[in-house]
Amino acid sequence: MEMVPSTMTEMWTTMGSTIASFMFIWAIIRQYCPYELRRYFEKYTNTIMTYFSPYIKISIHEFTGDRLKRSEAYVAVEAYLSVNSSKTAKRLKAEMGKDSNNLVLSMDEYEKVTDEFRGAKVWWVASKVVSATRPMAYYPEQEKRYYRLTFHKRYREMITGAYLEHVVKEGKEIKARNRQRKLYTNSPGYKWPSYKQTMWSHIVFEHPATFGTMALEPDKKKEIIEDLVTFSESKEFYARIGKAWKRGYLLYGPPGTGKSTMIAAMANLLNYDVYDLELTAVKDNTELRKLLIETTSKSIIVIEDIDCSLDLTGQRKKKGGKAMADDEKERKEVKEESSNSGNNKVTLSGLLNFIDGLWSACGGERLIVFTTNYVEKLDPALIRRGRMDKHIELSYCGFEGFKVLAKNYLNLETHPLFDAIDGLMKEVKITPADVAENLMPKSPLDDAEKCLWSLIQALEEAKEEAEAEATAAKKVVEQSQDGGGVCSENCLAEKASE
Ligand SMILES: Nc1ncnc2c1ncn2[C@@H]1O[C@H](COP(=O)(O)OP(=O)(O)OP(=O)(O)O)[C@@H](O)[C@H]1O
Numbered sequence: 270m271e272m273v274p275s276t277m278t279e280m281w282t283t284m285g286s287t288i289a290s291f292m293f294i295w296a297i298i299r300q301y302c303p304y305e306l307r308r309y310f311e312k313y314t315n316t317i318m319t320y321f322s323p324y325i326k327i328s329i330h331e332f333t334g335d336r337l338k339r340s341e342a343y344v345a346v347e348a349y350l351s352v353n354s355s356k357t358a359k360r361l362k363a364e365m366g367k368d369s370n371n372l373v374l375s376m377d378e379y380e381k382v383t384d385e386f387r388g389a390k391v392w393w394v395a396s397k398v399v400s401a402t403r404p405m406a407y408y409p410e411q412e413k414r415y416y417r418l419t420f421h422k423r424y425r426e427m428i429t430g431a432y433l434e435h436v437v438k439e440g441k442e443i444k445a446r447n448r449q450r451k452l453y454t455n456s457p458g459y460k461w462p463s464y465k466q467t468m469w470s471h472i473v474f475e476h477p478a479t480f481g482t483m484a485l486e487p488d489k490k491k492e493i494i495e496d497l498v499t500f501s502e503s504k505e506f507y508a509r510i511g512k513a514w515k516r517g518y519l520l521y522g523p524p525g526t527g528k529s530t531m532i533a534a535m536a537n538l539l540n541y542d543v544y545d546l547e548l549t550a551v552k553d554n555t556e557l558r559k560l561l562i563e564t565t566s567k568s569i570i571v572i573e574d575i576d577c578s579l580d581l582t583g584q585r586k587k588k589g590g591k592a593m594a595d596d597e598k599e600r601k602e603v604k605e606e607s608s609n610s611g612n613n614k615v616t617l618s619g620l621l622n623f624i625d626g627l628w629s630a631c632g633g634e635r636l637i638v639f640t641t642n643y644v645e646k647l648d649p650a651l652i653r654r655g656r657m658d659k660h661i662e663l664s665y666c667g668f669e670g671f672k673v674l675a676k677n678y679l680n681l682e683t684h685p686l687f688d689a690i691d692g693l694m695k696e697v698k699i700t701p702a703d704v705a706e707n708l709m710p711k712s713p714l715d716d717a718e719k720c721l722w723s724l725i726q727a728l729e730e731a732k733e734e735a736e737a738e739a740t741a742a743k744k745v746v747e748q749s750q751d752g753g754g755v756c757s758e759n760c761l762a763e764k765a766s767e
């Protein structure tokens with residue numbers, strides 16, 4: 270009877286020491302056996318194991334090829350498992366979901382979940398390979414994440430066919446349902462594209478503007494909405510006519526007329542992401558192309574104040590201020606210059622390529638929107654139809670626009686003061702931003718009437734200013750006509766003081 274515990278102890282001791290020796294030997298092998306030899310050894314053990322194993326494995330990697338874009342299959346599987354794994358997996362990751370009010374769960378790394386499909390059992394594992402450490406300490410390791418699907422070989426046909434189809438389809442649906450719209454921007458300080466997943470950084474897009482809240486003539490509004498909706502539903506049409514599925518919009522007009530607001534409204538209408546491209550932060554044409562490739566479909570790529578972002582006009586003037594007739598030739602020169610000199614800048618040709626070069630067709634379903642305050646400053650090549658298909662002028666606020674704002678801000682459909690405002694609006698130019706500002710209650714006690722009076726006052730002031738300016742301008746014209754182009758000493762002094 271007493272023998273049992275002692276035998277047990279002995280057995281444990283022997284086993285312990287065997288394991289210890291084995292680990293020791295393994296450590297020695299790891300240290301001294303060359304990496305290549307070990308790889309070779311591992312490869313063949315794997316092959317032998319696979320030969321005898323009744324299971325088939327399929328890996329779905331996050332990045333395939335040259336890591337240009339996240340694999341669509343990976344994204345779909347991720348979404349599919351986010352729903353299907355949360356019931357069975359024990360370690361889960363949580364991320365903020367749509368509208369930031371729920372958490373979306375997905376399986377954590379190295380977690381295994383089981384799924385069943387028509388009586389067949391399959392296993393999914395989320396895993397990653399960390400590539401060998403690089404000599405440079407500040408250059409972090411690369412992680413390559415992937416999902417691995419394991420199933421019995423007797424289900425081969427069904428799993429590789431129907432099941433994977435089901436996973437991708439459902440994954441895409443889940444993705445669309447949980448889609449949190451994003452606002453992306455290219456960060457200027459960022460240098461090492463290879464270890465970060467993307468060159469864009471993003472936040473959740475939460476702009477409340479819609480076409481409903483925009484002050485715009487109803488006809489124009491309707492036309493723009495129809496144009497956008499038609500675009501988003503025209504996948505087949507674009508394929509048939511052999512054009513990339515994208516459309517360019519140029520929004521121009523004075524400051525405060527709603528160009529940025531309209532972009533937000535567009536994104537909200539179509540449920541698209543927004544890529545706010547800061548051209549001045551882009552190093553060169555190559556980087557511009559990389560940024561383009563990393564944009565996803567169903568998105569709006571925005572370049573605000575295009576006239577300020579790029580010295581396009583300057584570049585062309587530098588070439589000797591030639592007449593517009595030399596246009597084509599000049600553009601060619603600019604192109605050559607940019608390809609030869611390799612100066613680190615985004616050039617006009619780089620930007621044109623970005624909009625309609627070969628690369629611009631990847632992905633599809635994208636809007637490119639430029640905004641500017643000075644449309645006449647832009648290079649005609651940049652805004653010709655085909656590049657910027659639709660030109661939308663956003664202008665000063667009309668009475669119709671005012672009514673929308675009055676409804677939004679004060680919940681007013683009519684008011685006795687509306688007639689006075691209508692009259693004044695015909696005489697003076699006021700931006701929707703100024704109207705909006707005046708209609709905004711300034712204290713809790715402000716009622717609608719007070720806000721309307723504030724607007725009337727602003728309109729009257731603007732009118733007086735405009736009149737004063739007009740008289741001054743008239744005076745100058747008269748004086749120059751009187752003097753017959755030759756100024757008297759007095760006139761010169763007056764002009765100088767002006
Ligand atoms: N058409 C409009 N309808 C409703 N609100 C407007 C409209 N235009 C401007 N606004 C209001 O004015 C503010 C400024 O508008 P926004 O930023 O869109 O102007 P912008 O045309 O982009 O000006 P900028 O050229 O200076 O960038 C917004 O906060 C918005 O509330």
Ligand SMILES: [Mg+2]
Nearest residue numbers: 528529530573
């Ligand atoms: Mg703006």
